[in-house]
Amino acid sequence: METLITWLIAGVVLGFFFLRHWRSHLKSEILARAAAEKGANFSGGPQAQHPKIDTDHCIGCGGCVTVCPEGDVLAVIGGKAVIVNGHKCIGHSLCAEECPVGAITMVMAKPSAGANSPLISDELETSVENLFIAGELGGLALIKNAVNQGRDCVDVIAQRIGNKGGAGTDQSAWDVVIIGAGPAGISASLRAAERGLKALTLERESVGGTVSKYPRQKLVMTSPVEFPLHGKFSKTALSKEDLLLFWEKVMKRTDLNIHTTEGVETVQKEADGMFCVRTSREHYRARAVVLALGRAGTPRKLGVKGEELPHVLYRLIEADHFTNLNILIVGGGDSAVEAAMGLALQKGNKVTLSYRKNEFSRLKDRNAKRIQEHIASRKLEVLFNSMPTEFREGILSIEVDGEIRELPNDFVWIFAGGTPPTEFLKSAGIAFASTEGTVTDEHAAVLQR
Numbered sequence: 001m002e003t004l005i006t007w008l009i010a011g012v013v014l015g016f017f018f019l020r021h022w023r024s025h026l027k028s029e030i031l032a033r034a035a036a037e038k039g040a041n042f043s044g045g046p047q048a049q050h051p052k053i054d055t056d057h058c059i060g061c062g063g064c065v066t067v068c069p070e071g072d073v074l075a076v077i078g079g080k081a082v083i084v085n086g087h088k089c090i091g092h093s094l095c096a097e098e099c100p101v102g103a104i105t106m107v108m109a110k111p112s113a114g115a116n117s118p119l120i121s122d123e124l125e126t127s128v129e130n131l132f133i134a135g136e137l138g139g140l141a142l143i144k145n146a147v148n149q150g151r152d153c154v155d156v157i158a159q160r161i162g163n164k165g166g167a168g169t170d171q172s173a174w175d176v177v178i179i180g181a182g183p184a185g186i187s188a189s190l191r192a193a194e195r196g197l198k199a200l201t202l203e204r205e206s207v208g209g210t211v212s213k214y215p216r217q218k219l220v221m222t223s224p225v226e227f228p229l230h231g232k233f234s235k236t237a238l239s240k241e242d243l244l245l246f247w248e249k250v251m252k253r254t255d256l257n258i259h260t261t262e263g264v265e266t267v268q269k270e271a272d273g274m275f276c277v278r279t280s281r282e283h284y285r286a287r288a289v290v291l292a293l294g295r296a297g298t299p300r301k302l303g304v305k306g307e308e309l310p311h312v313l314y315r316l317i318e319a320d321h322f323t324n325l326n327i328l329i330v331g332g333g334d335s336a337v338e339a340a341m342g343l344a345l346q347k348g349n350k351v352t353l354s355y356r357k358n359e360f361s362r363l364k365d366r367n368a369k370r371i372q373e374h375i376a377s378r379k380l381e382v383l384f385n386s387m388p389t390e391f392r393e394g395i396l397s398i399e400v401d402g403e404i405r406e407l408p409n410d411f412v413w414i415f416a417g418g419t420p421p422t423e424f425l426k427s428a429g430i431a432f433a434s435t436e437g438t439v440t441d442e443h444a445a446v447l448q449r
Helices: 002-042 063-067 095-100 143-163 183-194 209-213 240-251 335-343 365-376 422-427 441-448
Strands: 050-054 076-079 080-083 103-106 131-133 176-181 199-202 219-221 225-227 229-234 265-270 275-279 283-291 327-329 350-354 382-383 388-393 395-400 403-408 413-414
Touching: 002 131, 063 076, 063 095, 095 103, 131 143, 131 265, 143 176, 143 183, 143 395, 176 183, 176 275, 183 199, 183 225, 199 382, 225 422, 327 335, 335 350, 335 365, 350 388, 382 403, 382 441, 403 441
Parallel strands: 131 283, 176 199, 176 283, 327 350, 327 413, 350 382
Antiparallel strands: 050 103, 076 080, 225 229, 265 275, 275 283, 388 395, 395 403
16 A cells, blocks of 8 residues: 555656646747747848758757857757747857757858858858958858958968969069958958968958947857967957957067058959959059958948938947937847947936837847846837937937927937948959849859859
């Protein structure tokens, strides 16, 4: 009898834990399917590097889901991992590292997903031989990816120069000209020095690229990254200030040729296979070129009356310089939300965020959570379904749900994206994916290089 009671108690305990696990699994499945349905409405699928899941080997452990810093990119449905919000993926690769059975590999999106994006090979080479693209211009976000690509481009160039038996007859030419001194450009510059290449880096503004324009203390890395000649940044969170201190150390290296405030106007390949790189000051000949330009380009305007006024801005560098002000932020992406939250924390500011859609759909998971906390605590106000109609000194007009309102205003920041340097790239002869997603034989050859 005692044995039977013991077995009954054990059965009840096991049944309790099984039921709790089953209910938790069922709840997760419902949430995953809801995320998948939302993703189908908001997401056009992966736009650049993303996980490819081998469902034959996936065991549905969910490790890839929980490790992703961007939130519900992945979910487990029917016992298998699937992509539910592909547009949120920016290529952390943590899911592939976490998978215990190796069922996830990182791949690039098809050319049709990046319509009007430059076509590049697996070696990061464009349709123009020895002309490479590194960093976000090629479709990848994350500083880690930019650093790795800058390094990899130079490795290919060094190998090719070595295979040809030296630098060539033109002693005045550079082995490689690197355009841009952000994370990809700095990595390429350091790698070139490490490989003993004669290299020149050209930057139209200052060293640091986009990083130097981030708000103070903005998180800029979420996983370790290794720079050539420097070693590994072991921190999983690195601030803007940490990286800018690193840039300063880089500038002190005597074996780096970095020209700041020298913008590149054209890159042309000449009949002898060499490149002519023309800037506002000089022209340079090079055996190879690495484009590490970034993607933002020229800020996109709204076409709103008064947009040319001096208090209408497109870039926020230091939020703590602005206090006791009425501020409008326009946009619904991560840059707009981060700027709004940063400014809302400053003393005396009244911050309003205007977004033309009825909800946020493309935010990083951490920003989506933080903005909701700011709204709930009334640190800032969000006006969905809204669009400014006119900017004036001290006041602005904005349409909200079809009604025109007037708000007191001291500063406006517009985060509507930028116009990428498409014409510059096309003038260099670089092939692009078409808007229809068709790939010619010539383009296919580029992708297979």
